Amino acid sequence: MSSDRPVGPLAGIRVLDLTHVLNGPFCTMLLAHMGADVIKVEHGAGDRFRHSWMPVDAGRDGYESLVVNANKRCVTLNLKDPRGGELFERLVAESDVVVENFSVGVMDRLGYGYDRLKEINPEIVYARSSGYGNDGPYADVPAFAVTIMAISGWTDSAWKTSGHPGSKPLGMGDEAAGISMALGICAALVERERSGVGTSLDVSMQEAQMGFMVSSFHTFFEKQEVATHPAECADGFVSFHMPDLDDRRWTRFCNSMGHPEGVEDPQFLTLQDRRINFAQLMLRVREWVKERTRDELWETFRTEKIPGAPVLGLGEVIEDDHIRKRGTFLEVEHPEAGTVTMLRPWIRFDGRDTTIRYAGPGIGEHNHEVYGELFGLSAKDIDQLSADGVL
Template identity: 30%
Template sequence: MAGALNTIKVLDLSRVLAGPYCTMILGDLGAEVIKVEAPNGSDETRGWGPPFKNDVSAYYLTANRNKKSITLDLKTEEGVEVVKKLVRESDVVIHNFKTGTMERFGLGYDTLYELNPRIVYCSITGFGETGPSRDMPGYDFIIQAMSGLMSITGTKESGPQKSGVAITDVLTGLYACIGIQAALLERVQSGIGQKLDIALYDTAVSALVNIGSNYLMSEAIPTALGNEHANIVPYQTFRTFDGEMVIAVGNDNQFKALCHVLGESEIAMDDRFKRNRERVKFRAELIPKLQEVFVTKSTAYWQEKCRENNIPSGPIQNLEEVVNDEQLQSRNMFITHDHPTAGSIKMIGSPLKFSRTPVEIKLHPPNPGEHQEEIMDRIGMNKTTN
């Protein structure tokens, strides 16, 4: 069955994570994605590891399935000419070169628009193509630091901490994917494409959500709360007899139910704790009372009691436990696919579940230039171009 985007052709000049993550989603949805790299493969993630399997990087595999691969030298006229030919038959061009690089190649938006006015052109950079920082290189770690995300992650004891994954790259890839699809929908009405200027820095700041809003309203600089929530209490981890778990009480009725489960119903009647706004204010007095009870029983015990009483909770799972989780297994969130070099590989599946046009994993993450001959034949340049 054809995917939801099966008529869309994407020319992917991006590398590392944000751009490739975006184009992988488009490929999962059925778009034809042609990944363009320099000769021998220039996506840095091909060399990031370990782990490797038959010299294929696990990092590269994470964001490059459902793509075809060609290699081109964009510093040559021939390489640029191939891109221009591909642009004429494409719907989307995406890149994450530094600001001005595509223009130096002779592949800026204005040039490509002349070749194909319907093209949706997506630029992903660290700081965007305008403003005083536009020429600065943008790496996820740096963006997490500058955006304020690190200042609110961790504890007072640990100091600022980054997320365990390159979260601003992932979010930027998602924003780019949303923006591209919106531009394609608008093109149906206008008949012409447009340029998207997506910045990691902008994306990271947008991810501050309630913490950013709290500051804009109060001008009180937020501090790192570790596993606690700035606006909701109790909404954090608790130590149990044999481990740790998360309690996420979202309203006052749930708090009452939690106190009942803990055998501490009188806490719910205390004027300091009846309503969430008071619980936030008197957090330091409340949490130790709850912690004293949680530590007396096992995680499994509290999990069962919380589920019986509709109290949001969950165990803190490691990756082995996650991969073996029956819920995720039932949702096909871990898949196996054959790769010509690595052999049988395991990948994280797609969270997108469609009733009529389901996601399909048709193509393995390609080796450099794996589809060179096929693509060159299609555009009438069957001489291999490196």
């Protein structure tokens, strides 16, 4: 195995990554960041997501593809070729997990549904994700994040929050399902340690998206809005949380804002009073906020331990002092894209170097490494298989 592969609690786990676009690759990216040996399997032109949202004449992979395929190895393989099928079965026998997010039924038509995979390797964990799950009336309907956000209620909830119907919602239709599938895979691996056999799991993007909408469902069922909108200040916006400020912090906040009269206002004397008169409270606080700059308010929030923060642009986030000192972003060199700024793996394990060793690999970049390492194939053998269309 490459010496530059990351370490982590999933070290020693091999994952066959048959995924494409963003939902599945986001899942396997998390597994790779946690130390799994993720082998991305492609054929022909490869994952079409490599060039999504890029100029039509772009000669390299786009940022999203470089990010979600970081820390993975990539091989090519033609599953429709008999020799390709043999190699795939050997890969399955040497692996712990197979992940795919094809349309429902594709793997079965290729002859590699879960029943066949567990014949090859009874310990295999088979994870699949699709727009609407493996059964139900919509199971065979194609889906993308934008359609899933629409039919899950996410888009409408975002419009109600913003007050701008028809606008593009900032969503996580792919990411929510990817996170859910990665968590399911980890749970299945734990179960396998106990039982000695693998299992299959199915993640619906629609249901996963709704799983991340607890606050929206609270608003729907309780008829009570959750959280508050950011407030305008002298030079931008800040966001803060007022409903649960105890009396001590409320007093300190009023004094630090230069409005000690807020402490004695009968509408706001106690936490219960402030909750009952929350609308009036927010009107008052919003007026105070307009008098200060973001930096002044951020200093107040930090000093008085008030749960609040400035609304930052992405460029400001990257340059933020805390983010820099945490090493949250990394500069990763890529042969085609040059220096790429990427988010460091955010699940950190004590004493382990959670980092990005390399951005998303090229199509078939690790053919010689993987097939030579696992099956002892020579460079000449691998080149011939490529020439024959097997790889």
